[in-house]
Amino acid sequence: MLTFRTIKSLTQCLLGYRTSSLRVGFVPTMGFLHDGHRALIAESVERCDITVVSIFVNPTQFGPNEDLERYPRALEADHELCRKAGVSMIFLPDASEIYPPGFQTTIEPGPVAEPLCGAVRPGHFRGVATVVAKLFNIVQPDVAFFGHKDFQQCAVIRQLVRDLNLPVEIVTVPTVREADGLALSSRNSYLGPTDRQRALCLSRGLLAAQAAYGAGERDSQRLIAIARSQITEVDQLQYLELRNANTLEAIQGLVDQPAALCVAATIGPTRLIDNVILDLSSARPEENRSSLTKTSAAASDHLSTGVA
Amino acid sequence: MLTFRTIKSLTQCLLGYRTSSLRVGFVPTMGFLHDGHRALIAESVERCDITVVSIFVNPTQFGPNEDLERYPRALEADHELCRKAGVSMIFLPDASEIYPPGFQTTIEPGPVAEPLCGAVRPGHFRGVATVVAKLFNIVQPDVAFFGHKDFQQCAVIRQLVRDLNLPVEIVTVPTVREADGLALSSRNSYLGPTDRQRALCLSRGLLAAQAAYGAGERDSQRLIAIARSQITEVDQLQYLELRNANTLEAIQGLVDQPAALCVAATIGPTRLIDNVILDLSSARPEENRSSLTKTSAAASDHLSTGVA
Numbered sequence: 001m002l003t004f005r006t007i008k009s010l011t012q013c014l015l016g017y018r019t020s021s022l023r024v025g026f027v028p029t030m031g032f033l034h035d036g037h038r039a040l041i042a043e044s045v046e047r048c049d050i051t052v053v054s055i056f057v058n059p060t061q062f063g064p065n066e067d068l069e070r071y072p073r074a075l076e077a078d079h080e081l082c083r084k085a086g087v088s089m090i091f092l093p094d095a096s097e098i099y100p101p102g103f104q105t106t107i108e109p110g111p112v113a114e115p116l117c118g119a120v121r122p123g124h125f126r127g128v129a130t131v132v133a134k135l136f137n138i139v140q141p142d143v144a145f146f147g148h149k150d151f152q153q154c155a156v157i158r159q160l161v162r163d164l165n166l167p168v169e170i171v172t173v174p175t176v177r178e179a180d181g182l183a184l185s186s187r188n189s190y191l192g193p194t195d196r197q198r199a200l201c202l203s204r205g206l207l208a209a210q211a212a213y214g215a216g217e218r219d220s221q222r223l224i225a226i227a228r229s230q231i232t233e234v235d236q237l238q239y240l241e242l243r244n245a246n247t248l249e250a251i252q253g254l255v256d257q258p259a260a261l262c263v264a265a266t267i268g269p270t271r272l273i274d275n276v277i278l279d280l281s282s283a284r285p286e287e288n289r290s291s292l293t294k295t296s297a298a299a300s301d302h303l304s305t306g307v308a
Numbered sequence: 309m310l311t312f313r314t315i316k317s318l319t320q321c322l323l324g325y326r327t328s329s330l331r332v333g334f335v336p337t338m339g340f341l342h343d344g345h346r347a348l349i350a351e352s353v354e355r356c357d358i359t360v361v362s363i364f365v366n367p368t369q370f371g372p373n374e375d376l377e378r379y380p381r382a383l384e385a386d387h388e389l390c391r392k393a394g395v396s397m398i399f400l401p402d403a404s405e406i407y408p409p410g411f412q413t414t415i416e417p418g419p420v421a422e423p424l425c426g427a428v429r430p431g432h433f434r435g436v437a438t439v440v441a442k443l444f445n446i447v448q449p450d451v452a453f454f455g456h457k458d459f460q461q462c463a464v465i466r467q468l469v470r471d472l473n474l475p476v477e478i479v480t481v482p483t484v485r486e487a488d489g490l491a492l493s494s495r496n497s498y499l500g501p502t503d504r505q506r507a508l509c510l511s512r513g514l515l516a517a518q519a520a521y522g523a524g525e526r527d528s529q530r531l532i533a534i535a536r537s538q539i540t541e542v543d544q545l546q547y548l549e550l551r552n553a554n555t556l557e558a559i560q561g562l563v564d565q566p567a568a569l570c571v572a573a574t575i576g577p578t579r580l581i582d583n584v585i586l587d588l589s590s591a592r593p594e595e596n597r598s599s600l601t602k603t604s605a606a607a608s609d610h611l612s613t614g615v616a
Contacts, residue, residue: 107414
C-alpha cells in the first residue's frame with residue numbers, strides 16, 4: 001500500500017495504472033475509519049483493480065461553529081484498516097495542497113442541497129461538491145463509493161456528476177449499524193455512555209416508521225409521527241422529514257414513490273444524522289439484531305447507482 | 309470529419325481514441341467561425357493527433373438583455389472551415405443535451421471573474437466556467453485552446469482548471485486582427501460599414517498605448533489616457549483598464565509587471581472587447597499593417613500556458 005501526500009505524486013503514480021486500463025475505485029473519507037468505511041472499501045476492492053482512499057478533513061464543508069478542530073483523527077489505525085482491507089493507495093493531502101493560495105472557484109449544488117442538512121449547515125454542500133469534484137479530477141476514478149448514511153450527500157454528488165458530466169460511476173453502499181441500531185459515524189466517538197444510549201432513539205424511530213410502512217402505512221404524517229414518538233431523548237431535533245429518495249423533494253400526503261425518512265438531531269454537543277428508505281423493495285422491517293447489519297440494502301442498491 | 313449531436317455518441321467515439329493514447333485537442337466555440345478560430349484549430353492540429361471542435365451557443369453565459377437570440381450562426385460555413393482546417397470531430401449539441409431537465413449545478417469562478425466583463429455582464433463567467441467544465445468532462449481533452457481576445461475568459465478558465473484540478477492543459481492563442489487592426493470577433497458581423505469604421509478606434513487606442521509602453525512610458529494613468537484619447541467614436545465606453553495580466557488585479561501607479569490593457573465598448577447595438585499585453589517581451593509597437601497579424605504573440609505565449 002502506497003501513501004501520497006501531494007497531488008503530483010499521486011497522479012504520476014496513477015497515470016501508469018491508467019494506461020494499463022486497470023479499473024480504479026475511489027473511496028473519499030475524512031478518516032477515523034470505521035466499519036462503514038470498511039464496507040465502502042470492500043465494495044471497491046471487489047469491483048476494481050485498484051482502490052484509492054483519500055483521508056482529508058475538508059475545512060470548507062464545516063461551518064464556523066462546527067467541529068472542524070475537534071473532528072477525530074487516528075491516522076495509524078486508519079492505515080492499518082486500509083492495509084488489511086486491500087487498499088492500494090492512500091491520498092493524505094494537507095489543506096494547503098487542496099486549497100493553495102489564490103484558490104477561489106466553488107461549485108454550487110442547487111436545490112438538492114437546500115433542505116435538510118443544507119438548511120441547517122449553510123455552505124456545507126458547496127464545500128462537499130467542490131472538494132469531491134477536485135478529488136474526482138485528481139484521482140480520475142472509474143467508480144467512487146459513498147455511504148448511504150450521508151443520504152443527502154449522495155444525492156448532491158449524483159447530481160454533481162450528472163450536471164457536470166463527470167466521467168465517474170457513483171455507487172452508494174448501505175448504512176452499517178451497530179447491533180443496537182446506531183448508524184456508524186466517526187462522530188459517534190464524541191458520545192459518552194449516556195449520550196450513546198440516548199442516540200439509539202434515532203434509529204429506533206426510523207426503523208419503527210419503516211416497519212409501519214412495511215405493514216402498509218402510507219400516510220406521510222402518520223409515518224413521521226410514528227418515528228417522532230420514539231425520538232424523545234435528543235436535545236435538538238433539527239429535522240425529521242420524508243423526502244423523495246431521488247430528488248429530495250418534500251413528500252406530503254401519501255408515500256407513493258421511493259422515499260427517504262431523514263433525521264438530524266443533537267445529543268449533548270454531538271450532531272448525528274440517520275435515514276431509512278421507504279419503498280416496496282425495502283418494505284420488510286429492518287433486522288437490527290445482528291451486529292453491523294447492512295440496512296435497506298435492496299432499496300439503496302436500487303437507488304444508488306448513477307452513471308456519468 | 310465526424311459530427312456528433314449527443315454526448316453519448318461523442319464520448320463513445322472518443323473512448324476508442326483514448327485507449328490508443330492519441331493526444332486530443334479541443335477548441336470550444338460558439339460557431340460563426342472566423343480566422344481567429346482557424347488559428348486555434350491550426351494550433352490544435354499541429355500539437356495533437358485529434359482535434360475536437362464544439363459549436364454551442366451557450367445560453368447561460370448571456371444576460372437577459374443580451375444577444376443570445378440574434379447571435380450569428382452559419383453552420384454550413386463552419387463545417388467547411390473545420391473540414392479544411394483538419395478538424396477530426398465536431399460536437400454540435402442542442403441546449404437540452406447540455407442542460408437537461410433538472411440541471412442545477414453551477415461553478416462560481418471567484419474574484420478573477422468580478423472586474424471588467426464580469427462587472428458589466430453579471431453571471432456571464434458563471435455560465436462560461438460551468439459550460440467549459442462540462443465540455444472538458446465530456447471531451448476529456450489533453451489540451452484546450454482559447455483566444456487571447458477573450459482575455460478575462462482565459463484567466464477565468466486557467467483559474468478554473470487550477471482550482472478544480474481539471475486534467476487539461478490550457479493554451480491561449482494570440483488575437484487575430486484584420487489588416488486595419490480590428491480584432492476578429494463573430495460579433496463584427498453586426499457592424500455596418502460606418503460602425504465598423506468607428507470600431508477601429510478601439511485597437512487604435514490600445515496599440516497607441518502599447519507603442520508608448522514600448523517607448524518607455526510606465527505610468528498607468530498616462531498609458532490609459534493615451535488609449536482613451538483615441539477611443540472617441542464609441543457610444544458607451546464600458547471599461548478601459550490596466551490589469552495584472554495573470555491575476556487581473558487592478559494596476560495603479562507604475563506598470564512594473566506584465567499587464568493587460570482591456571477595453572469594452574458599445575458601437576451602435578454592438579458590444580466589442582479588445583486588449584493588448586504590456587510587458588517587456590511585447591514592448592515593441594504592434595505591426596498592424598499586414599492582414600491577420602497575430603498580436604503580442606510573445607507575451608501571450610509567455611502568459612498563456614497553464615498546466616493542470
